[in-house]
Amino acid sequence: MELGRLEYLQALVTEFQVTDSTGNKRRCSLALCVSSVSSHTRPFSLAEAKEQVLANLANFAYDPSNYEYLRQLQVLDLFLDMLTEDNETLVEFAMGGLCNLCLDKTNKEYILEANGVEPIINCLSSSNEETVVSAVTTLMFLTTTQSRAQTTALPVVECMLRFSLSANARLSNLASIFLQDYCSPPQVEEARNLSKHTAVGIPLPKD
Amino acid sequence: KMAAGSSGGPGAPCRHHAQLGACESRAKYREGWRPRAVKVYTINLESRYLLIQGVPALGVMKELVEQFALYGAIEEYHALDEYPAEQFTEVYLIKFQKLQCARVAKKKMDERSFFGSLLHVCYAPEFETVQETREKLQDRRKYIAKATNQRDCFVLKKVEGPKKTLSKNSEHDCPWSTSGSSVASSWDPSCFTGSPGVSHNSAYPSGNQNQSLLTSPRYDNSCAEISGYFGQNTSLTPSVHPGGHTPPASLMQQRMVPACNGIDRFMPRTTHLQERKRKREEGNKFSLIGTSEDNTEVVIGPQLPEIPKVDMDDESLNTSATLIRNKLKEVADSVSTSVEKPESSSAKRLVKQRRRI
Numbered sequence: 001m002e003l004g005r006l007e008y009l010q011a012l013v014t015e016f017q018v019t020d021s022t023g024n025k026r027r028c029s030l031a032l033c034v035s036s037v038s039s040h041t042r043p044f045s046l047a048e049a050k051e052q053v054l055a056n057l058a059n060f061a062y063d064p065s066n067y068e069y070l071r072q073l074q075v076l077d078l079f080l081d082m083l084t085e086d087n088e089t090l091v092e093f094a095m096g097g098l099c100n101l102c103l104d105k106t107n108k109e110y111i112l113e114a115n116g117v118e119p120i121i122n123c124l125s126s127s128n129e130e131t132v133v134s135a136v137t138t139l140m141f142l143t144t145t146q147s148r149a150q151t152t153a154l155p156v157v158e159c160m161l162r163f164s165l166s167a168n169a170r171l172s173n174l175a176s177i178f179l180q181d182y183c184s185p186p187q188v189e190e191a192r193n194l195s196k197h198t199a200v201g202i203p204l205p206k207d
Numbered sequence: 208k209m210a211a212g213s214s215g216g217p218g219a220p221c222r223h224h225a226q227l228g229a230c231e232s233r234a235k236y237r238e239g240w241r242p243r244a245v246k247v248y249t250i251n252l253e254s255r256y257l258l259i260q261g262v263p264a265l266g267v268m269k270e271l272v273e274q275f276a277l278y279g280a281i282e283e284y285h286a287l288d289e290y291p292a293e294q295f296t297e298v299y300l301i302k303f304q305k306l307q308c309a310r311v312a313k314k315k316m317d318e319r320s321f322f323g324s325l326l327h328v329c330y331a332p333e334f335e336t337v338q339e340t341r342e343k344l345q346d347r348r349k350y351i352a353k354a355t356n357q358r359d360c361f362v363l364k365k366v367e368g369p370k371k372t373l374s375k376n377s378e379h380d381c382p383w384s385t386s387g388s389s390v391a392s393s394w395d396p397s398c399f400t401g402s403p404g405v406s407h408n409s410a411y412p413s414g415n416q417n418q419s420l421l422t423s424p425r426y427d428n429s430c431a432e433i434s435g436y437f438g439q440n441t442s443l444t445p446s447v448h449p450g451g452h453t454p455p456a457s458l459m460q461q462r463m464v465p466a467c468n469g470i471d472r473f474m475p476r477t478t479h480l481q482e483r484k485r486k487r488e489e490g491n492k493f494s495l496i497g498t499s500e501d502n503t504e505v506v507i508g509p510q511l512p513e514i515p516k517v518d519m520d521d522e523s524l525n526t527s528a529t530l531i532r533n534k535l536k537e538v539a540d541s542v543s544t545s546v547e548k549p550e551s552s553s554a555k556r557l558v559k560q561r562r563r564i
Contacts, residue, residue, distance in 0.1 A: 051245060058247040064354040069530075096247035103351040130223070133251045137344065169333035170251065173340040181341070 051089050054082060058097030067104050076101070076110055083119040092131045095123050099134040102141045111142060117150045124159050129168070136163070136174045143182050152183050157191040224258060224329050250347045254332035255282075255309050255339070259299045259316070260292065263324040268299065275301050275316065279308025296324060300331060306343065 057075050060066045070076065075097070082094030098120065101107045111117075120142070123135035143151045160183075163175035179188055262271055272284050283302040290298040303309040309330070317328040335343070351357075 055245045055247050058249075062248060064351055067355070093247045096249045099249045099251070100247075103348055104355050105357045106355075130247075130249075130252070134249055137249070137251055140344070141348075169335075170340075173335060173337045174251070176337050177341050177344070 047087060051087075051093065054078075054090055054093040054097070058093045058100060061097045061100040064104060067101060067107060070101065071106070071110070076107060077114070080111070080114060080116050080119060083123060088126070088128050088131070091123065091126065092128050092134075095120070095131045095134040095138070099138045099141070102138050108142055108144070112144070112147050117142060117147065121151075121153075121156055124156070129171070132163075133170055133174060136160070136171070136178060140174075140178055140182055148182070152187060154187075154191060154194065157183055157187050158194055161188070161191050161195060221333055223252060224260075224331070250343065251332060252330055253306060253310065254330040254335060254343070255303045255306050256331040256334040257301045257303070257309050257313055258287075258290075258329050258331040259301060260290075260296065260327040260329075261321075261324050262297045262299055262326065263322045264295050264297050265322055267322055271299060271321065272301065274321070275312050278303075278312035278315065280304040300334065302334070306346070 057070070057078070061070060061075070061079075079094040079097045082090045083098075085091055085094075098111065098116070102111055117139070120135050120138055123131050126132055126135070139151045139156065157179070160175040160178045163171050164179060166172045166175070257275075259271070259275075262268075268284075268286065272281065275281060275284075280303070281301055282304050283300075285300055287298045287300050292298045301312075303312065313328045313330065316326055319326050319328075332340070
C-alpha cells in the first residue's frame with residue numbers, strides 16, 4: 001500500500017448536530033471521515049462527506065462485534081435523527097443502518113425506548129426503494145409483544161397490504177412475510193375492510 | 208405516491224442492479240486502484256441469487272458456472288434472455304446454496320475480466336420466493352442471537368419451515384420450531400425475553416449448541432472463503448443439490464472456530480486495501496489460471512487485510528485504528544496457533560529419527 005499518499009491526508013472531523021431527548025442540541029463528533037487534498041480528488045461537499053460517513057457506519061452496523069462501539073459513539077441516535085433529513089440518501093443509509101443493527105436486543109430496546117418506531121413508519125412512504133424495504137424489515141425486527149401495537153398498527157397493516165400487491169418482488173415478499181408472520185388474521189381482515197370501504201370518487205354524505 | 212416499485216417481475220432491470228457512479232471523492236488511501244461506489248448493504252439487498260452481466264456471448268456458460276462454483280455449491284443457473292444486455296454479451300443468474308458463498312463470489316468476481324469482457328456481478332434478491340426471503344431473515348435473526356448471546360425472539364405463530372429443519376445436523380434448525388410445545392397452535396403471540404439461561408433455553412436442543420457456535424461466523428468473509436474452498440471439494444462441476452445439505456466436513460468447522468469472530472468485517476466494505484493490491488497484481492491472467500492462486504490463498508488460512516500502521520494525526524482515529532489492529536492481530540495469532548500444531552509434531556518425529564542413527 002502506498003503510504004506516501006497519507007502525507008496528503010487531512011483529517012476532516014464531521015460534526016453532526018444531534019438533538020437529545022431533553023431538546024438540547026449536542027455535538028456528536030465522528031472522526032471517521034478522512035479526505036485527501038491531492039489534485040486527483042475533486043473537492044466535495046460536507047453533504048457528500050456525511051453520506052460517506054453514514055454509509056460506513058451503516059455497513060459497520062451489519063457486524064454484531066461493532067455494536068458496543070457504535071452504542072458508545074451514539075450512532076443509534078444518529079441513525080434515528082437522520083431519518084428526518086431532507087437528503088434522501090442520508091435517510092436511505094440511516095434506515096439501512098437501523099435495519100442492520102436492530103435485531104440485537106440492547107439496540108432494539110434502545111430504539112423502542114427512543115420512540116424510533118414512528119420515524120421508521122414514516123419511511124414507508126418514501127419514494128426511495130431501499131428506504132422502504134429497510135423500513136419494512138426493521139419494523140418486523142422491532143416487533144415484540146410490547147411494541148407490536150405500534151409496529152402492526154392498522155395504518156401500517158394497510159400499507160403492507162398495498163405493498164404485498166406491488167410488482168416489486170422484494171417489497172411484496174417482505175410485505176407478505178409481515179402480514180403472514182407478524183399480523184393476526186383479524187388484523188389483516190380489518191385492514192382489508194378498511195381499504196374496501198375507502199370510497200373512491202363517492203363524496204361522503206353531508207350532515 | 209409510492210414510487211418505490213419497478214415495473215415487471217423478476218428479470219426486469221432493477222435499480223439496485225445498476226452500477227452506481229464511482230465515488231470520486233473518497234480519500235486516496237482508502238481507494239486502492241478500483242473506484243468503489245458508496246453503498247449500504249443490508250440483509251434485504253444480499254441474496255443467494257447473483258446476477259452476472261457482461262458475459263461475452265461466446266458460449267462460455269459452462270466455464271462461467273465452473274468459475275463461480277469455486278466459491279460454493281450452486282443450486283441453479285441459467286441465462287436470462289429477457290434481461291437487457293450490451294451487444295455481444297449475455298446475462299446469467301446463478302443461485303448459490305448459501306448466502307455467504309454468494310457474498311464471497313460476488314466480491315471476487317465483480318469487475319473481473321472473463322474471456323476479455325468485464326463482468327458485473329450483483330445480488331438479485333427479487334428472484335427469491337417468499338419462503339426464501341423468510342428463511343434469509345430467519346437466518347439473520349439466528350446469527351445475531353448467537354453472535355450476541357441473546358435469545359430474544361418474537362413468535363407470533365409456529366413458522367412452518369422445510370422438513371429438513373427438524374434434522375439435528377441441519378443448519379436451518381429454527382429455534383422456535385423446536386420449542387413447539389410452548390407455542391400455541393393458534394396465533395397466540397409469545398415472546399421470549401430475558402437473559403440466556405432462562406426457561407426458553409431448554410427448548411433449544413443442547414446438541415445444537417456446538418453446531419450453532421461453529422456456524423455462526425459464516426457471515427465472516429474469511430470463513431466464507433474456507434467454506435467456499437470446501438464447497439469446491441464437494442462439487443467441482445456445477446451440480447444441483449436438491450434440498451441442499453450441509454457439506455459434512457467437521458474439519459471445516461474446526462478450522463472455522465478460531466479464525467472467525469467477524470472481527471475483520473469491522474473494516475468498511477468499501478475498503479479492502481490489500482485485497483485490491485493483490486487483484487491488481489493478478490490482472491488479466493485470472494480468467495483461466497487465477498483460480499489456483501485463490502486456492503493457495505485459502506489453504507494457508509484466512510488472510511486478513513494488512514493495515515498500514517500510520518499516525519493519522521488524530522487521536523480518535525488512531526484509537527480506532529489501534530483497536531482494529533490489535534483485534535486483527537489477536538485473531539491472526541489464534542489462527543496461526545492452530546495451524547502450527549501439525550508442523551511441530553512432525554518436527555519431533557524427525558528429531559527421534561536422528562538419534563537412532
